[in-house]
Amino acid sequence: MSQCKLCDGICTQATLSKFESNTHVPSLTILTQLCARLGMTVEELYQAEESTVTQLSGALDDIEKRLMMEDYCQAFQELAVIDPDQIQSVVAQMQFYYLRGLMTALTNGHVIDVSYDLSLIFNVLDPKQKTIFTSLGFLGMAEMYSRNHQPKRAQAYFNKVKQFLSQLPDEQQNEQYYLRVLMMVYYTAEFEMTQQHYADSERLINIGVGLCSEQHVTFYLPDLKFLATQCAIALHRPTLTVQGLMSETLAFAKINQNEVVEVKLAALKRQLEKGQLREA
Known part of the structure; x- marks a missing residue:
């Protein structure tokens, strides 16, 4: 017409x-x-708007799940379809920029792209730094510096993440909140282990496993158990301890259909068999 x-x-x-x-x-x-x-009718007009918002929220949540599953290729493809300039909700904008920034960091993307996306959260969308997206942004900055071999700068941002993790709210949150927290726990524990801060790494791993148990969330258990296995090997824990952790890792990986951890575990076992890693 x-x-x-x-x-x-x-x-x-x-x-x-x-x-x-x-x-x-x-x-x-x-x-x-x-x-x-x-x-x-006017009501139908607003229903269409609400439907669009709901679809966008669902799309971003699906992309976030792919990020957690380390399916970066598909996640980037789905994210590329979304025009951030058309997103009206501030929360959805923060989710979009955290996803793109963190995924770019985890795939060794350009530093400028990571910094731009995450700085929008810090400086524009959440200037008082009160939402979980700021801490997720800190995680992205930490991973960016870590993967660019700047451990001191990475540690500064991981310390900000640890500060957030030490002040989790007492009131019950939704499952998505805990998955985001567990993602922060996992990557921070992984970094601390690479820096040979094994006590900090094990403390974070235990926090993560405890959260999984309390909230009945098993998604990150394979990753956390795999990190626990690596820590046990590095600290020369008894063979039975290492084997037990490996068995738990494999079991949780199969339950959660986490093929990435299964591959990592198989590679770790081969290294142990060849004597490239030592255990007591």
Whole structure:
């Protein structure tokens, strides 16, 4: 339907153009008449808007699950379809930029791209740094510096993440919240282990395993148990301890269909068999 036909007898074409370009808000009377001419109601118009918001939220949540499953290729493909300039919700904007920033860091992307996405959260979307997205942004910055062989800068950001983890709210949160927390626990524990801070790493691993048990969330258990195995080997724990952790890692990996951890565990076993890693 042309603008001329749509607005005939209701408003001028120039006024309709202003409605379409979001430079003028129609009165309820005019809006009702325009909707009627299009064969819909005002309620249906807002339902369509709500449906779009719901679809976007679902898409971002799916991408976040792919990030946690380390399916970066598919996650980037799905993220590329979303235009951040069209996202109205501040929460959805923060989720988008944290996802893109952290994934870019985890795949050794350009430092400038990571910094741009995450700084939008720190400086624009959450300037008071009160939401979990700021801590997820700190995680992204930490991983960026870690993967660019700047451990001191990485440690500074991981310390910010650890500060957040030490102040988790007492009230019950939803599953998505705990998965985000567990992701922070996992990557921070992994970094501490690479720096040979085994006590810190084991403490974080125990926090993560405890959260998994308390919240009945098993998704990150394979990753945490694999880190625990690596720590046990590095600390020359008894053979039975290492074997027990390996068995637990494999069991949880199969339960969660985590093929990435299964591959990592198989490689670790081969290294042990070849004597490239020592255990007591």
